[in-house]
Amino acid sequence: MKQTIPRRAIVMGATSGIGLEVVKVLASKGWQLGVAGRRDDVLQQLKDEVPQVMAVRAIDITRDDAPQRLNGLINELGGIDLYFHSSGIGYQNPDLDADKELRTVETNAVGFTRMVDAMFNYFAQRPDHQGHIAVISSIARTKGLGAAPAYSATKRYVSHYLECLSQLCTIRRLHHIHLHDIRPGFVRTPLIADGNRYPMQLDPERVAQSIVRGIERDRSVITVDWRYRLLVAGWRLLPRWLWVRLPIATK
Ligand SMILES: NC(=O)c1ccc[n+]([C@@H]2O[C@H](COP(=O)([O-])OP(=O)(O)OC[C@H]3O[C@@H](n4cnc5c(N)ncnc54)[C@H](OP(=O)(O)O)[C@@H]3O)[C@@H](O)[C@H]2O)c1
Structure with a gap:
């Protein structure tokens, strides 16, 4: 990643889990940070504890006003070089509880699109078209x-x-906008603290370090860790007719 000093980033979904650990890793590397999520009290506490956190904003990515609030956060920081999107929810839902399924789509697909499109347009409109998402x-x-x-x-x-x-x-010849798709295996965070059994759990702090290293090396796909790289390589080899017959569950 091009070194511009000070480097500035926004972490969306900074109140917990992987996002929180990424905040700490970026802070340790001298980045200036804006942090967001829905829980304002946790964000304020983060600002008190991490000096590199310069600005906070309560943002719910499922709401229409989220891009506007994100813009306010960017302006408060004076611009950014990296937008890191960690916000997400997930459930095991074999009974297809419609509320869970639809909330997941609203957050992980609709909310993600809302925020990432806003950031893409932000970087595209910058004179240097430079930025990482x-x-x-x-x-x-x-x-x-x-x-x-x-x-x-x-x-x-x-x-x-x-x-x-x-x-x-x-x-669009926007060669200085860099996209990073981060693909972790199971990480020990509140997201999977649902009473089910998840094998091969990764430590969130180490996952955050791998993620930041991958972004700095400008990797477009960052799968964490090597064991999961092997696992997904194996999964890909399985034909659909065989895959759908496998009773894969973590209960
Ligand atoms: N843990 C795993 O095993 C694992 C594995 C692969 C991928 N992931 C992905 O990694 C990402 C982070 O998950 P995590 O494990 O760190 O879970 P987590 O500890 O539950 O953190 C989720 C974060 O998302 C934020 N968030 C949820 N809904 C939001 C909304 N509507 N608007 C804004 N922020 C929202 C939460 O903040 P607020 O509650 O304050 O809004 C929180 O900061 C997710 O996308 C998850 O799918 C996790």
């Missing part, structure tokens, strides 16, 4: 997971959308 999808994007249909499908959507935007950069 990093979004956490998941290894759940690799194949359709029957235990979590909306989660798996929205993560596929995120990955696919980022690929579209990468090609759009070519079409």
